[in-house]
Amino acid sequence: MAKRTVGFIGVGLMGHGMATNILAKGNDLLVMAHTNRAPVEDLVARGAREAKTAAEIAAGAESVVLCVTGSPQVEEIVRGPRGILAGARPGLVVIDCSSSDPVSTRALAEELAGAGVTLVDAPLSRTPKEAEEGTLDCMVGADREVFEAVEPLIACFAAKIVHVGPTGAGHTMKLLNNFVAISYAAIYSEALALGARVGIGPAEFHAVIGGGRMSCGFYDTFMQYVVGRDRDAHRFTIQNAHKDLRYLMGLANQTGAVNFVGAEVKNYLASAEAMGKGGDYLPMLSDHIAALNGLRLGKE
Helix, strand or coil: CCCCEEEEECCCCCHHHHHHHHHHCCCEEEEECCCCCHHHHHHHHCCCEECCCHHHHHHHCCEEEECCCCHHHHHHHHHCCCCHHHHCCCCCEEEECCCCCHHHHHHHHHHHHCCCCEEEECCEECCHHHHHHCCEEEEEECCHHHHHHHHHHHCCCEEEEEEEECCCHHHHHHHHHHHHHHHHHHHHHHHHHHHHHCCCCHHHHHHHHCCCCCCCHHHHHHHHHHCCCCCCCCCCEHHHHHHHHHHHHHHHHHHCCCCHHHHHHHHHHHHHHHCCCCCCEHHHHHHHHHHHCCCCHHHC
């Protein structure tokens, strides 16, 4: 990949590893701090340059990668008074790796196109561990020609890159991906709680399911918390999972699709967040569902 100047906004749990890999592959990197300065200071020590605003990053970069919480944050970064549109030049490419609402994504793409800027939606799968290793999964929404142009940059931090369709398709596929994963989290949690009520503890449950046909990478990290009580096994918060399920319900409502399971899983997440558990990681949903059953799963 030819050396280029890349802007990066959102160097949090996932973004820090991604930005580190972009820098390590020989690119110039512009970064911007939000609330936590430690990741930015680490990247600057590695050779990155710090910008003060998204407009400054847009003015100084050929491509800008976003990795923030969701659509409200992306919209502010793009449209804000010191946002990308305020500093963008024709030819800029914005790659949104956030888990965003595809309805918002398509609207932003049209707005940016009016300024000569191309928006690519490229959300991610896997965890901060794979972000640090540069082995994330990425699902990309863009025209074929645009996809081929941005693929080498995405390959700095992703090992599996799939072009799933035009703009908005990446974020739609991400919602489907997360719907499956988050629904598994609810199913595992219900099964564990039911088992515990009748005397089958998490260790026995895992001894049967683990390594069998029903096991998978998500199950492994989920149970790494349930059985091993490793709080950092899967660092994806309940509040972010709840946000993604709300986006999924919006998509179902927009298309008139039946979404019975999505609604039920969303309510589990909503109840956990309402009880102050939104900052907990997704495997900790097992503790919340156990508590609804009068249990403490780690003690069963």
